[in-house]
Amino acid sequence: MTAQEFIQQLLPMSIQNIAISLYNTNLYHKRHTGIYASMREYYANCSRLSAGEIHAEQQRKLAAFLKYATENSSWYAPCKGLELEDFPILEKRNIVENLDKIATIKENQAIVNLTGGTTGSSMKVLYTHADMQERFALIDTFRATYGYTLGKKVAWFSGKNLIQTRDLTRGTFFRDDHINRIRFFSTFHICENNFDAYWRALTEFDPEYIVGITTCVYDLCRMALERNLELKGHLKAYFSTAETVLDVQKEIVEKAFGCPLVDQYASSEGAPFIFQCLHGSMHIHPLSGIFEVVDERMRPAREGEILVTSFTTHGTPLIRYRINDRLKLAPDDFVCPCGSCFPVVEHIDGRATDxxxxxxxxxxxxxxxxxxxxxxxxxxxxxxxxxxxxxxxxxxxxxxxxxxxxxxxxxxxxxxxxxxxxxxxxxxxxxxxxxxxxxxxxxxxxxxx
Ligand SMILES: [Zn+2]
Missing domain, CATH: 3.30.300.30 (ANL, C-terminal domain)
Incomplete structure (x- = not known):
């Protein structure tokens, strides 16, 4: 029995909540220590840089990252050139089959991340602690533009199954982290029969922010609107994670929650980020990595599949990684009213196979x-x-x-x-x-x- 199973199956719920709080506090500490603070400052300052300065900084980070990969990963050792085009395209199956060659660190030094592969098989990547801290610095800087800071009340609808059979009979579909003020909801049990219990738990918790997998949260919101319910409380923003948001989902979630749905593009294997600004545009963050948009014959295009090179993947370097998502860039002359020079994406189609x-x-x-x-x-x-x-x-x-x-x-x-x-x-x-x-x-x- 793993520690998590032991906690879930044998301990009373109040003790489980304490265990989850301590587990999270430890996790938060790992993510927000080390280079986290300096990276927060770095990313907060980069909004003041000119387009030329951003480009120069991106090229500097790219060159350093490619050099690091050729020196530390046996997969990339044969790549002698230091231009992105000199590097081969990295397919998902390469990572599944050759992680030991691609990774620059051992599993016991790493934060191990498991993610679903295209065939349903699981894919593993290894993160360094510093990369994870930098990724959280990027996300937290983005969320701070919507007023979020660590410690504000957050409801999470995540893909982790936290709930046991006995909870189902009791009608409890969440766990509380009292230290960090987070209520974790299970996304696996949202259905008509459980709606009342979910809605009561959410209303009573009264979060300032919700973070969630939108397809699941959308179901809850749709059921709420069918009952003429809207969330009354102090909610400021809903942060969508992990997938493409459809127009119909955005409309229903915003109506039921009475707050903006804020979108982002990221992936658990470590892709660079695209964040939604206060004016609703999706901006590529050029200091998190490179998005190459290519057509069917792998030639540069405005719309098509993307190859990502991510500067926060020193553990498992992703260079020209074929992530299986598609996007369309906004026209060059489009200027976002927010004033940012970061490139704007017109839409992201999610999986190239969808x-x-x-x-x-x-x-x-x-x-x-x-x-x-x-x-x-x-x-x-x-x-x-x-x-x-x-x-x-x-x-x-x-x-x-x-x-x-x-x-x-x-x-x-x-x-x-x-x-x-x-x-x-x-x-x-x-x-x-x-x-x-x-x-x-x-x-x-x-x-x-
Ligand atoms: Zn903008």
Whole structure:
């Protein structure tokens, strides 16, 4: 039995809360010690630099990082050039199969991070403590622009399963860290039957900030609005993590919580960051790394797949890493009213594999599919599955209000996007399971792997 299982299964809840508080305090200490404070200052100051100064600093960090990788990783040792183009593209399977060659540190010196691979297999990366501290300095500097500081009341909806069977019967779906004032909610049990318990626990806690996996939080917000409930309290911002936010999710979450949804792009394997500014634009943080946008033939483009080089991955250097996400850059002449010179991204499509392939071969992105429910009543959630190019199955969870007329509206909206040659089968189901990570996927496409 692991320490965590022991805590979860055998100790009373009050003791569990203390154990979680101490565990977190220790974790917080590791993340906020070392270079954390100096990095906070560094990133706070960089907002005052000119575009030219930022570019020079980015190039300096890039050269230092590439040099470090060639000197410390046997995978990169053969790369003699110091230009980014001299380095090979790094695929996910390279990391899965060759971590010992790529990593520059041993597992016992590292913060080990496990993340889901494309095939469902788990991928491991090793972080140095300094890199983790710098990443938290970056995130905390970003959140500080929304008034957040360490110690303010936060509700977390994370992908960790914290809850045991006996909690389910009691209707308790959270754990409290009283020292750091965090309430951790399970994202695995959000459903109609548990709604009241979740909403009560959230209202009574009255957080100033919520951090969460949006597909899960979205479900909770949708159920709240169906009951004419909106969160009343002191909430200032909702920080979305770990996935692309769809327009419909943003709208529902902002309405139910009565605060802005603030988006960011990051990944657990250590990609550089894209943060949303107070004016709603998504800005690449140029001192966190490089985003190369490329087309199907790996040539530079304004829109397409991205290769990331991340300056905070000294433990497992990510250089030109094919992370399987896509983005579109804003036009060069776009100037954000916030005044930042950091490049703006028009949209991020999330996984490059999150699309439907139409009969004529066009890729239809998930954002375009999710808005099919606009103006259609009674759909609680749906998932589109594609195993053949001329056929999709749409699993649907719906209420009584989803009648023949609503089904026709929904099918028409899908047909408009997928083309008349696509066979569409609608299947009503009682529920749609989430992925092991706790995320909900609106598209599952076996043709894209
Ligand atoms: Zn801006």
């Amino acid at each position: 699309f439907v392939l139409s009969v004529d071969g066009t890729r239809i992105a998930s954002g375009n599919i999710s808005n099919c429910t606009k103006g259609v009543e009674g759909i609680q959630c749906f998932q589109l599955l594609q195993d053949r190019q001329d056929e999709v199955t749409v699993k649907l969870v719906c209420s009584d209000r989803f009648d023949t007329l609503q089904e026709m509206k929904f099918t028409n909206a899908l047909r408009q996007r997928l083309g008349s040659g696509m066979k569409i089968a609608i299947v009503r189901v009682p529920e749609i399971p989430r992925e092991r990570s706790g995320k909900f996927r609106i598209l599952k496409n076996s043709l894209a792997v």
